[in-house]
Amino acid sequence: MLNRLIAVFALFCASPTLAGPVQLVNEAGQPVLEGTLLSREGELFRLETEHGPVTIDAGYLRCSGVGCPDPADLTARVAVGGTPDLVHRLLPALLEGFADHRGLVLGRTFIDDDRVSWELRETESDRLLAVFDAQAMADNKVASALLSDEIGLGLGYTEANVPVRQSVVALDALVPAVSSDNSRAMVTLDQLNGLLNGRMASWRVLGGPDVPVEVHMLDGWNLSSQKFGSIRNREGATRHTDPSDLADSVASDPGALGLLPYSSIGNAVPLVVSGACGLATPATRDTIRAEDYPATHPLFLQRVGARQHKIIRDFIAFSRSPDAQMAIRAAGFVDQAIGQIGFERQGDRIANAVLSAGEDRESVAEVRDMIGTLLNGSRLTLTFRFRDGSSDLDPQSVSNIQRLADAISEGAFDGNDVLFVGFSDGAGPAQANLQLSERRARSVRRAVAARSALGATELRVAAFGELMPMACDDTPWGGQVNRRVEVWITPSEVTR
Amino acid sequence: MKNYVTPSVRRWVLIFSTFGLAFLSGHLMQSSRGEAPERPLVAKAINVPASPAIAVALSDPPVMRDRILDTRATRKGSCRPDLQLTRTPDAAIHVTLTAPCHASTPISVRVNELAATDATDARGHYDIRLPFIADRVTVSLGFKDHVLTQTISNDDLPEQQHVILAWHGPETFRIRADMVGADDQSANEVVTGNFVRVGQKGGAAFEIFSLPVDTSFSAGVVRLSVDATVTEANCGAPVSTVAYQSGYLGGLRPTEIAYTMPDCDRVGEVVSLQNLFRDMRLAAR
Numbered sequence: 001m002l003n004r005l006i007a008v009f010a011l012f013c014a015s016p017t018l019a020g021p022v023q024l025v026n027e028a029g030q031p032v033l034e035g036t037l038l039s040r041e042g043e044l045f046r047l048e049t050e051h052g053p054v055t056i057d058a059g060y061l062r063c064s065g066v067g068c069p070d071p072a073d074l075t076a077r078v079a080v081g082g083t084p085d086l087v088h089r090l091l092p093a094l095l096e097g098f099a100d101h102r103g104l105v106l107g108r109t110f111i112d113d114d115r116v117s118w119e120l121r122e123t124e125s126d127r128l129l130a131v132f133d134a135q136a137m138a139d140n141k142v143a144s145a146l147l148s149d150e151i152g153l154g155l156g157y158t159e160a161n162v163p164v165r166q167s168v169v170a171l172d173a174l175v176p177a178v179s180s181d182n183s184r185a186m187v188t189l190d191q192l193n194g195l196l197n198g199r200m201a202s203w204r205v206l207g208g209p210d211v212p213v214e215v216h217m218l219d220g221w222n223l224s225s226q227k228f229g230s231i232r233n234r235e236g237a238t239r240h241t242d243p244s245d246l247a248d249s250v251a252s253d254p255g256a257l258g259l260l261p262y263s264s265i266g267n268a269v270p271l272v273v274s275g276a277c278g279l280a281t282p283a284t285r286d287t288i289r290a291e292d293y294p295a296t297h298p299l300f301l302q303r304v305g306a307r308q309h310k311i312i313r314d315f316i317a318f319s320r321s322p323d324a325q326m327a328i329r330a331a332g333f334v335d336q337a338i339g340q341i342g343f344e345r346q347g348d349r350i351a352n353a354v355l356s357a358g359e360d361r362e363s364v365a366e367v368r369d370m371i372g373t374l375l376n377g378s379r380l381t382l383t384f385r386f387r388d389g390s391s392d393l394d395p396q397s398v399s400n401i402q403r404l405a406d407a408i409s410e411g412a413f414d415g416n417d418v419l420f421v422g423f424s425d426g427a428g429p430a431q432a433n434l435q436l437s438e439r440r441a442r443s444v445r446r447a448v449a450a451r452s453a454l455g456a457t458e459l460r461v462a463a464f465g466e467l468m469p470m471a472c473d474d475t476p477w478g479g480q481v482n483r484r485v486e487v488w489i490t491p492s493e494v495t496r
Numbered sequence: 497m498k499n500y501v502t503p504s505v506r507r508w509v510l511i512f513s514t515f516g517l518a519f520l521s522g523h524l525m526q527s528s529r530g531e532a533p534e535r536p537l538v539a540k541a542i543n544v545p546a547s548p549a550i551a552v553a554l555s556d557p558p559v560m561r562d563r564i565l566d567t568r569a570t571r572k573g574s575c576r577p578d579l580q581l582t583r584t585p586d587a588a589i590h591v592t593l594t595a596p597c598h599a600s601t602p603i604s605v606r607v608n609e610l611a612a613t614d615a616t617d618a619r620g621h622y623d624i625r626l627p628f629i630a631d632r633v634t635v636s637l638g639f640k641d642h643v644l645t646q647t648i649s650n651d652d653l654p655e656q657q658h659v660i661l662a663w664h665g666p667e668t669f670r671i672r673a674d675m676v677g678a679d680d681q682s683a684n685e686v687v688t689g690n691f692v693r694v695g696q697k698g699g700a701a702f703e704i705f706s707l708p709v710d711t712s713f714s715a716g717v718v719r720l721s722v723d724a725t726v727t728e729a730n731c732g733a734p735v736s737t738v739a740y741q742s743g744y745l746g747g748l749r750p751t752e753i754a755y756t757m758p759d760c761d762r763v764g765e766v767v768s769l770q771n772l773f774r775d776m777r778l779a780a781r
Binding site for chain 1: 749752754755
């Protein structure tokens with residue numbers, strides 16, 4: 001708070017005496033408001049007008065007249081804090097995308113390995129529009145830095161539980177990884193837990209060479225490593241603050257085992273984790289976007305409620321837009337563009353459904369019904385999943401509601417039906433699971449419909465209960481992966 | 497007073513004779529072709545038979561004095577500066593300049609938007625290899641008085657990715673590429689084998705590092721960093737460079753980089769800037 005007071009004080013001191021008439025005009029050149037400028041905080045102008053004093057956000061307006069502030073005083077400045085990978089890879093990609101999108105020139109000043117200052121300038125006038133002072137920090141420091149006003153924008157892996165506004169800008173996942181010299185490609189969840197917590201101290205236990213297991217973990221990151229079992233007090237693990245350093249350490253040591261974000265895996269190789277029933281989903285761009293990989297992590301762009309300059313608000317809006325997705329992907333993160341996976345590419349999942357179905361006629365009929373419903377469709381990479389033990393959508397899925405609604409409103413699926421397909425885990429009676437999965441599909445359909453301009457797209461619902469498991473139900477993560485509402489695009493029932 | 501012809505008189509004679517000839521031949525040309533283009537007059541005036549050197553002169557007229565010097569040399573042999581761009585078997589560009597009358601002469605080098613200053617060798621040759629930094633690469637080599645330009649296209653070459661540092665003044669930065677723990681040992685050779693530096697110390701220069709986008713290597717990441725050497729000249733001072741990297745929309749994207757070098761008690765140290773470039777990927781994941 002003190003920082004902000006000082007900033008506001010400095011702003012008023014730095015501004016020339018505010019006097020004289022000003023006219024605020026919109027982008028079309030039409031006058032919006034006239035008067036005498038009384039005071040200003042950033043782009044918030046307080047004017048004495050013929051109707052009395054008025055406070056107006058001048059961010060979208062142009063000021064003309066002798067009383068207007070020096071344009072140089074209107075440069076936006078924001079401190080950005082986040083994990084090293086997000087500050088040094090995701091933020092530059094977003095800023096490059098934003099500069100391209102707006103036709104601005106981007107420059108940067110290196111202060112040291114942790115701090116970089118980015119400048120956005122107008123191409124022709126060279127006027128400095130915005131400065132982003134970026135600083136790398138531990139994931140678990142981002143929220144407190146936001147609350148203490150040390151930073152105005154945060155980039156991190158942790159969902160804020162404090163009064164912070166946040167949006168999901170990209171996706172990532174926590175993956176176990178080894179060196180390419182380690183021949184192990186797959187482990188069970190139980191084996192992975194044993195390797196991480198020291199129960200299995202040598203790779204020989206898994207039939208490998210007698211090489212000690214060297215565990216590498218991130219320091220100060222709130223990643224859901226508990227998904228891999230209890231490893232909290234792993235002694236002797238090497239801790240890293242930068243995931244790229246962790247990846248390099250793992251890649252160059254055949255005995256190493258690391259837990260790190262998928263986006264930073266570098267030349268380390270991900271280990272595929274299977275459940276006791278044998279089902280496994282490797283981490284890939286598609287399985288992370290679809291959240292079929294269990295340890296998926298959304299990346300949050302966070303800010304406190306305070307008013308930001310228009311250009312900073314525009315940057316935040318850009319980072320969530322479809323235009324930003326290519327830049328996000330090029331930086332090595334998983335974007336949120338909506339992809340389609342054709343039925344023919346889902347052989348494994350269909351096989352799982354057939355193998356795990358009962359042998360009675362009713363079960364066989366259910367599988368036939370499901371395949372008949374989905375046969376001509378494509379699954380979207382966007383999936384709706386729920387928080388642990390709850391019917392509330394998780395953060396990535398909340399973000400998906402608007403994303404899907406926007407795509408429907410833009411006519412992305414015109415002429416087709418959007419089918420919300422509910423699935424459940426296998427715990428409890430099958431009939432109850434079927435009803436539960438249908439209820440979930442209906443509630444997601446309702447939420448999407450409420451935000452969509454439907455046009456030529458019909459939203460329908462189907463439910464198949466526990467029919468197509470994606471992971472073993474014997475672990476909490478497996479159940480969570482199985483409880484889902486998939487979205488399928490199918491040929492319109494009307495035209496069929 | 498042995499020498500009656502002082503340098504200034506010589507200059508006047510030279511100018512007069514040149515203009516006189518120019519006037520004459522211009523008159524002739526006007527009568528024969530019915531038009532009076534200004535530039536060819538000079539070329540005609542020095543009575544050089546239609547040669548490719550004239551074509552160069554026409555595109556960028558030199559001052560007369562140099563033209564006459566060129567002519568003298570032409571009588572001895574070919575003085576015509578010649579710029580050739582050829583595609584090498586390994587999909588690079590071979591730039592060869594032959595300029596026998598411009599031995600050990602400074603030249604400006606432009607490769608699309610990149611600029612450097614360099615010099616021809618004692619025989620008037622200049623020879624560099626460049627990667628295809630774009631589908632169409634235009635190379636311009638300029639002497640004080642004229643510029644030679646050639647363009648070469650990359651029709652069906654495998655796509656490459658590049659990072660480039662461009663600077664002016666003392667050499668401060670060097671690109672570094674590391675491939676940690678790659679499962680293919682030969683990948684390391686690739687990482688060290690694709691650097692190109694153009695330009696001389698003290699002038700404008702640039703360094704390019706290139707990698708194919710898709711190779712036979714298994715997926716791998718090349719970490720890029722920039723080493724900056726702290727010297728007596730730059731310690732504690734601001735230094736700048738322009739960094740180019742293949743953008744996500746394709747094409748090279750420039751970013752101006754500013755950095756303040758460490759204090760002078762660290763002269764001799766090499767500072768490594770880790771986050772100036774994005775990592776390169778050898779193969780799509």
